[in-house]
Amino acid sequence: MIEAVWIAFAFILGLIMRQVGLPPLIGYLAAGFALAAFGDTFGVGPQDSYILAHIAHLGVLLLLFTVGLKLKLKNLVRPEVIGGSLIHFVLSTVIFLPGILVLLDISMRESILLAVALSFSSTVLAAKVLESKRELRAFHGRVAIGVLIMQDLIALLVISIASGTSPSAWALLVFAIPLLKPLLYRLLDMCGHEELLVLLGLFLALVIGGVGFESVGLSSELGALAFGAMLANHKRAGELSQSLWSLKEVFLVGFFLQIGIGGLPDADAIIFALVMAVVLPLKGVLFFFLFLLFKLRARSAFLSSVSLTNYSEFGLIVASVVLPEWLIPLAITVSLSFIFSAPINRFAHPLYERLANRLIPFERDIRHPDEQPLSLGDAEILIMGQGRTGRAAYDSLATKGYRVVGLDSDPVAIEASIAAGRQALFADAEDQVFWQSLQMPQVHSVVLAMNDAEAKTIAVQKLRSRGFKGLIVSHAMYEDIAERILEAGADLAYLTMSEAGNGLAEQVNRAIISRQPAPQDQQN
Missing domain, CATH: 1.20.1530.20 (Na+/H+ antiporter like fold)
Incomplete structure (x- = not known):
């Protein structure tokens, strides 16, 4: 009973605060004060x-x-x-x-x-x-x-x-x-x-x-x-x-x-x-x-x-x-x-x-190192996202002779890509400052391989708003997300699972053909 009253007061007042654009925790504090004032009516008091x-x-x-x-x-x-x-x-x-x-x-x-x-x-x-x-x-x-x-x-x-408080001698074990x-x-x-x-x-x-x-x-x-x-x-x-x-x-x-x-x-x-x-x-x-x-x-x-x-x-x-x-x-x-x-x-x-x-x-007349303009140099293709999809796209395009650069907001992913010999830089597609300082003079194509659908939509919007006329290609898990990315200005949006299924079917087809006997073998 006591817990039910706490939850009810917290939820109702937290929801009210959220609806007026304030943090719900203000409602939780208000709920506590309300319980202090009227808690006896509901059988709840400071003793609990x-x-x-x-x-x-x-x-x-x-x-x-x-x-x-x-x-x-x-x-x-x-x-x-x-x-x-x-x-x-x-x-x-x-x-x-x-x-x-x-x-x-x-x-x-x-x-x-x-x-x-x-x-x-x-x-x-x-x-x-x-x-x-x-x-x-x-x-x-x-x-x-x-x-x-x-x-x-x-x-x-x-x-x-x-x-x-004074620690015991056993506290030395924390070292x-x-x-x-x-x-x-x-x-x-x-x-x-x-x-x-x-x-x-x-x-x-x-x-x-x-x-x-x-x-x-x-x-x-x-x-x-x-x-x-x-x-x-x-x-x-x-x-x-x-x-x-x-x-x-x-x-x-x-x-x-x-x-x-x-x-x-x-x-x-x-x-x-x-x-x-x-x-x-x-x-x-x-x-x-x-x-x-x-x-x-x-x-x-x-x-x-x-x-x-x-x-x-x-x-x-x-x-x-x-x-x-x-x-x-x-x-x-x-x-x-x-x-x-x-x-x-x-x-x-x-x-x-x-x-x-x-x-x-x-402002001072000097700039913080993390806020220097980001230049992609002579890269021709930008791949945003260095997860499995982004790394695979990078390697495939690089073997075809394109100059490729990868970006990711995860330092671990960047370190892994650099260790594998890829050119990769830290950047966040949802950072407004990044788009303001980005220099990409020779980039003609952008591949969006991030996991976050909202980040991909924002990236497309920012690229188009800064006047980028090149090719923008993205992958998506669901059709509605693909439609949003296309509406934002992307040229192509591939459904990841559908493409994986098509690729798997193609591999099966090749395996079947390779196992079929030649026509002369069938006649014999």
Whole structure:
């Protein structure tokens, strides 16, 4: 009965928020507050929140595990990511701290921790917004996600220091964890693509990482993050993260419900949240100028900053551990920041176009290496996608004497193609900046071999909009997708399974003919 009431309130209010264009998690917080106010009517009260506490903790651990799966050092060890995140953390904490000390009657320790909690940006909101706009792999998306991961690591460090827990001597065993990497890789390879994959993620995040680290006096959050990071370079890390995504989101609903059920906000909490909402744009402005300092163009700096202009659920996680009395005011603050940030992110590109003339003069006269124009040189055929289909097309065309180049948004696929002797470059067909900087002077034909149907449609539209008159050929799994690609401007769209069937039939026909006896043999 209790669980049914939680689910009903969360679903209804989450759906309402989604319909008005706001993140559903604002509805989950509202559901918690509604249960705090009217829960007695439905037989639900704060005394039942211990169940939610367990669910919420599972959600946090799964969130950190999936964050760890994205912890690729080559994306973090970059000046704009490390420098931008650390400098912003220090400056924003220093900016918030005096105001907190003046306006609030709290100790220096509480003031510092509160300023730290306000310095973080939302991993959940930014990742969802960037994913919905298909910009996670775009340059500004990678910068924003890198900064968020750095902030998550800082948050874990703050929790470990502020909680004051002392590890046991057995905690030294964590330094042997890297030795487990071959075993973990082997387990991931053995689990297939179904429920065992999900159970492996739960086992590593909750059992080995969570309970294991707690048993030696370390943070369970740190354990979940560490075991996720161990698998980050595996080729199936993205698949594992995707398989856990929905489960993690459901458990995180419990986290936001738990905050609301803890009690209704008073006038002081609402005033605090309103003040923090007013100063929120300063966070984005600070990010913008820091990114410019690290050679980003105004456009990339602006789009990355907009993604980071909000307060973080990690601030709530920090508060739940070291500032429990500030959990509800911070929850209201995070909600208001989402209400501000969600619509701004939705219209970030048109907004930049309107502000471009004012923002571009702030650019430095040097360009970030990742934003240099991409030239395909003397290549005649461009193959977008370096999976099995793209590699086969590349090899076949190259043997016929064409100059071919391959593009892919997966660094692993690029490395494999280069190792096999192909010319391959990293690029994302859904990255607007890529199309603006692409130089393809001698390309007369483009083969679209990506898996994502939307990416293929976007690629066709971008090629035609930039005036490309050459041949565009794509493959598709289904007829309706092939029709969409053709409507976008492609010349040919082959149905993959139909062509495979035709090829298989041709091979069978050849085999039958080769086995038939010659006419003279039949006469004998």
